[in-house]
Amino acid sequence: MKYNPYIVALTGGIGSGKSTVANFFNNLNINIIDSDIIAHKIIQPNTLAFQTIIKRYGYSILNNKGDIVRSYLRKIIFQNQIERNWLNSLLHPLINIKTQKLKNNVSSSYLIWVVPLLIENELQYQADRILVVDTNEITQLQRVQIRDKLSISQIKTIMKTQTTRQQRLFYANDVIVNNGTIDHVFSQVIKLHKIYLLLSKNKENI
Numbered sequence: 001m002k003y004n005p006y007i008v009a010l011t012g013g014i015g016s017g018k019s020t021v022a023n024f025f026n027n028l029n030i031n032i033i034d035s036d037i038i039a040h041k042i043i044q045p046n047t048l049a050f051q052t053i054i055k056r057y058g059y060s061i062l063n064n065k066g067d068i069v070r071s072y073l074r075k076i077i078f079q080n081q082i083e084r085n086w087l088n089s090l091l092h093p094l095i096n097i098k099t100q101k102l103k104n105n106v107s108s109s110y111l112i113w114v115v116p117l118l119i120e121n122e123l124q125y126q127a128d129r130i131l132v133v134d135t136n137e138i139t140q141l142q143r144v145q146i147r148d149k150l151s152i153s154q155i156k157t158i159m160k161t162q163t164t165r166q167q168r169l170f171y172a173n174d175v176i177v178n179n180g181t182i183d184h185v186f187s188q189v190i191k192l193h194k195i196y197l198l199l200s201k202n203k204e205n206i
Contacts, residue, residue: 005031005103006110006200009127011118013165014158015143016133017178017185018114024189025112033102034114035095042094043068052090071148078158092121110200119163124171128203131192132172134165135179 010025012018019034026032043049045066053068054061061072077084103111112131118124135143137159144155169175174195176188 004203005106005108006129006196006203007103007113007127008110008129008131008196009118009124010112010114010131010133011116011168012133012178013135013140013162013168014116014155015140015147016135017143017176018116018133020182020185021131021133021176021178021189022112022114024186025193028189028193029108030110030112030193031106031108032112032114033099033106035099036114036116038095038098038102039091040070042091042098049090049094053087056086074158075154078154078161084161110196117162119168119171129173129196129199130171131174131176132168133176133178134169134172135177137165139179 010018010022022032022034043053050068053073057073057076061068061076063069073087077087099113103113113127115121115123118127118130124130140159141152141155144150144158145152148155150158174192176185176192178185
């Protein structure tokens with residue numbers, strides 16, 4: 001019989017700390033499927049997506065090693081809705097195919113499926129439960145500015161393309177507040193881990 005894992009979709013705005021939370025779950029031996037990591041892999045050199053992107057935008061978006069500089073690509077798509085739609089139509093089907101393959105190989109009691117644009121792409125219905133990593137806007141701006149070396153105006157432009165904080169919280173079954181210390185985040189993960197283990201057992205018995 002095909003294994004049907006209990007799926008917890010993890011989402012949150014840019015700079016909310018999704019990767020940090022996912023890493024904590026991974027340290028608890030929970031399988032992680034991260035849409036961003038998949039997206040990064042499918043635009044590696046010599047892939048079909050890579051060749052299609054270069055054909056549209058040219059070699060100026062490559063670094064010295066021949067890899068796509070994601071910050072260049074991000075600058076293009078967040079300034080132009082048409083280009084953003086074009087790239088999404090190229091990558092999303094490929095991401096979905098890879099995601100489904102990975103779901104078939106899940107070995108942990110439940111799965112953490114990291115999807116930054118879960119609500120925006122109406123994927124929330126593919127999960128058993130939705131976990132939102134929530135943080136205030138000031139903290140988001142500070143984190144992204146340090147991490148990605150972007151201006152405040154650039155970060156706010158990206159944030160405008162994402163759903164609102166209130167909308168994410170509306171769909172959330174669980175919320176991890178990430179405004180404080182790493183230890184506080186980890187304690188929230190531990191509590192949810194225990195809940196998800198119970199929920200996954202209940203699904204197995206259905």
